[in-house]
Amino acid sequence: MQTIEVLQTLGIEPRESRIYFALLEYGPASIRDIADKARLNRGTAYELLKKMHDKGIVSYFPRGKRKFFSAEPPARLLDLAEQQQRNVHTAIQQLQSQIIPALNSLKPEQVNTNVHYYEGDDGLELVLKDILNTVAATPDKQYCVFSTKLIRNFLYRPFPNYTRQRVRAGIKVRVIAIGDGGENAELSERKWINLGGLGEAAAYIAIYPPKLAMISLSQGDIPTATVIESAPLVTTQQLLFDTLWERL
Numbered sequence: 001m002q003t004i005e006v007l008q009t010l011g012i013e014p015r016e017s018r019i020y021f022a023l024l025e026y027g028p029a030s031i032r033d034i035a036d037k038a039r040l041n042r043g044t045a046y047e048l049l050k051k052m053h054d055k056g057i058v059s060y061f062p063r064g065k066r067k068f069f070s071a072e073p074p075a076r077l078l079d080l081a082e083q084q085q086r087n088v089h090t091a092i093q094q095l096q097s098q099i100i101p102a103l104n105s106l107k108p109e110q111v112n113t114n115v116h117y118y119e120g121d122d123g124l125e126l127v128l129k130d131i132l133n134t135v136a137a138t139p140d141k142q143y144c145v146f147s148t149k150l151i152r153n154f155l156y157r158p159f160p161n162y163t164r165q166r167v168r169a170g171i172k173v174r175v176i177a178i179g180d181g182g183e184n185a186e187l188s189e190r191k192w193i194n195l196g197g198l199g200e201a202a203a204y205i206a207i208y209p210p211k212l213a214m215i216s217l218s219q220g221d222i223p224t225a226t227v228i229e230s231a232p233l234v235t236t237q238q239l240l241f242d243t244l245w246e247r248l
Contacts, residue, residue, distance in 0.1 A: 010080050011055065015040060016048050020057060023071035030066050055080065113230040121158035124223040127213050128159045135171050135208050142172040143208035144241045149179030150202035154221060176244060191248040207237050 004017045012020070015038070022037040023029065029037070035045035049069055052058040057076055060069045118127055135143045147155075156162045166173065167186045175190040178201075184190050202217040212234050215225040228234075 007077070010077065010084060012052075012057070013048075015044070016052050016057075019045065019048055019052065020071050023058065023069060024074070028061075028068045028070040030063075030068055034069060113228065113233070115229075116227045118225040118227070119218075120222060124155075124215065124225055125158040127215065127225045127227060128156070128162050130211070130227065131206055131208050131213060132162075132165060132169060132171065134211060136169045138209070140172075141170055142174070143206060144238065144245075145173060145175045145207070146203070146205040146241070147175055147177050148201050148203045149177075151204045151215065151217065154202070154217060154223060155204055155215070174241075174245060176241065176248070191245065193244075193248060205237070207234060207241055209234050209238065212237055 004014050007017050007020075008014070018038040018040075019034055022034060026033075026037060031042055031046050031049065034040075034049070035042045038045060040048070049058060049060075053060065053069075057072050057080065058069050059072060060067045062068075118124065131143065135141055163185050170187070172187045173189075175188060177190055177192045179194065180192070204213075204215040206213040206215075210229055210231055212228045212230070213225055214228070215223060218224050
């Protein structure tokens with residue numbers, strides 16, 4: 001990751017980075033000089049400098065009738081990152097303990113089924129994380145999977161550490177593998193079936209009450225996923241899985 005990209009994660013936009021670099025290189029400067037060195041107009045440079053001052057990465061002092069700005073030491077960037085980390089930690093705690101329960105209470109009680117659709121590697125990663133987070137909160141920490149041969153090369157592409165995180169969280173999985181291939185991993189059990197043409201399909205179904213995730217590949221090997229939260233559907237799928245599991 002480039003320096004400017006790292007700074008963007010701290011809320012410092014690229015134009016602000018250019019100003020900061022210019023101040024580090026040339027030292028204290030007036031707004032006019034800063035605008036010239038950062039290739040910005042004066043009005044834009046002034047507005048950006050005000051934001052940077054609020055963030056604590058530049059300071060200013062009067063010299064005659066003009067303000068001169070200077071860059072705070074680069075170590076200030078680490079202070080900024082650590083403060084954001086503390087803010088995020090606090091936000092996560094509030095989300096878990098207060099905000100998410102409050103938002104969930106807004107859902108109408110009569111809605112029995114929630115359906116969400118995801119596409120691409122980013123969407124697939126969200127679904128895989130949802131599986132881990134949901135199962136980790138259950139008493140037995142276990143879920144079940146139907147998995148065909150052709151999906152296996154694509155499933156964990158956006159989340160290569162998935163199995164490692166699953167094991168670290170103490171989550172167990174039972175897998176019915178359709179078609180050859182696939183290996184047992186720690187905290188997993190696997191059984192195989194061969195159903196002819198179905199082995200050529202690219203499909204993955206995860207049953208993790210109260211949810212069901214169905215993942216497949218569209219044209220161009222783009223993953224698509226549908227997550228359904230429905231007690232009747234999940235209970236039925238679980239029954240089918242358990243029945244087949246016992247017969248294999």
